[in-house]
Amino acid sequence: MTIAPHAVIIYRSESGRFGKIAEISESNSNNLTGVDIADMNNNGYAEIFVTSFNAKRTMVNSFVLEYDGTNFNKTIDGSYWIYRVANTPTRGKILLGQRPRIGKSFSGTIFEMIWQNGEYVPTDEIKTPRNTNLLGLTLGTVLNDGQETAVGYKQNDHIQVIDSSGTTVWDSPDSYGGSMMYYDAPLEDLGQVVNKQYFPMRLVVWQNKAKKESEVIAAKNHDLSGRKLEYRKFTKTHIEAFTWNGIDLAPSWKSRQMSGYIPDFTVGDFDNDGIDELVAALVIKEGGAVLFTEPKSTIIALQLGTPEKPES
Numbered sequence: 001m002t003i004a005p006h007a008v009i010i011y012r013s014e015s016g017r018f019g020k021i022a023e024i025s026e027s028n029s030n031n032l033t034g035v036d037i038a039d040m041n042n043n044g045y046a047e048i049f050v051t052s053f054n055a056k057r058t059m060v061n062s063f064v065l066e067y068d069g070t071n072f073n074k075t076i077d078g079s080y081w082i083y084r085v086a087n088t089p090t091r092g093k094i095l096l097g098q099r100p101r102i103g104k105s106f107s108g109t110i111f112e113m114i115w116q117n118g119e120y121v122p123t124d125e126i127k128t129p130r131n132t133n134l135l136g137l138t139l140g141t142v143l144n145d146g147q148e149t150a151v152g153y154k155q156n157d158h159i160q161v162i163d164s165s166g167t168t169v170w171d172s173p174d175s176y177g178g179s180m181m182y183y184d185a186p187l188e189d190l191g192q193v194v195n196k197q198y199f200p201m202r203l204v205v206w207q208n209k210a211k212k213e214s215e216v217i218a219a220k221n222h223d224l225s226g227r228k229l230e231y232r233k234f235t236k237t238h239i240e241a242f243t244w245n246g247i248d249l250a251p252s253w254k255s256r257q258m259s260g261y262i263p264d265f266t267v268g269d270f271d272n273d274g275i276d277e278l279v280a281a282l283v284i285k286e287g288g289a290v291l292f293t294e295p296k297s298t299i300i301a302l303q304l305g306t307p308e309k310p311e312s
Helices: none
Strands: 002-004 007-014 017-025 031-038 047-053 062-067 072-079 082-088 092-098 110-116 119-126 137-140 149-153 158-162 168-175 182-184 196-198 204-208 213-223 234-244 249-254 261-268 276-285 296-304
Touching: 002 031, 007 031, 007 047, 031 082, 031 092, 047 082, 062 082, 072 119, 082 204, 092 119, 092 137, 137 204, 204 261, 213 261, 234 261, 234 276
Parallel strands: 082 137
Antiparallel strands: 002 007, 007 017, 031 047, 047 062, 062 072, 082 092, 092 110, 110 119, 137 149, 149 158, 158 168, 182 196, 204 213, 213 234, 234 249, 261 276, 276 296
16 A cells, blocks of 8 residues: 555555555645554454645644445544554554644654544553654564664654653664655744755564564665755665664664665565565656656565464
C-alpha cells in the first residue's frame, strides 16, 4: 500500500505478481502525508490509517479506511489526529496518535490509542521532547533490554533515543531521513522570506530473529546542499540499520546507494514466504511543469533475515 498526494493506492502480491487492486481518490484540498495498517478493532480486517492535512498542511484532517469484503470504506473521517502504528515484539501492533495545535504541526502530546465505543481514543501518554512529530517516531525494544523505548527524529533530522521520562538519552551525529513534505511556518525574523518546516520520515524498529536483537531502520536521502537551504534537492539515497551497543546506535548494515530519494518505506512479510522484506517507494525523477518532465518512481524490495525454523 502507498499514498499519492491525493489518493490511497492498494496493491497485492500474489503468485509472484504485484498489482494494483484499488485506488481511493481524495479531494485536492487534502494532502495525504502518512499511511499505516493495523487491525485495532479486532474484527479480522486491518484498518488503513491515513494521516492527512489541509492544503497548507497546517491542520490535520485524517481518516480511516476499512475493507468490508467488497469495498474500502471510511469508518472515520475528518479526524484531528496524526496516526502511526508501531509493531512491538511483545504486544504486537499498537496505534499511536498525536493531536497538534492548529498551525503548529510539531507540537502536541503523543498517546497510545485504543478502539472504544466506535472510535479511537487516547490512553497512555508517550513522553517525548517538545516539538517531536509522531510521523517520525516509533516504539520498540530499541535498547535490547526487553523494554519498550521510543526512537524518533528531532527537527534537524537527527535520530534520538528517548527514555520513559521523555528525555533524550542519545542522538545521532548525522542527519537521516529527509522528507520533501513541509508546511510554511510563520516567519521568525524580518529578513526571512520563507520558513519551511519539513515533516520527519518513518523509522522502523525491526526484530532481527537471526541475531536475536532489534534494529532501528532509517532511510537516508542525500541533499545537494547538505540541508543548509530552505529548498531540498535529493540526488541519491540508501537504507541504513542500527543496533544499540550499550552506548549508542551503531551502524549494523546498509543497502547499496540508489539514485533519487525514498519518501517512505515499511517492513513485513509481503509475499508470505516466512522472510521479512523492506519495501520502499523510490522517486527516481520528479516531474516539473516548467521543464515538462515526467515523474518517474518505482517500488523496491530488500529481503531481510531468514525464515524461522519450526520448533521440534
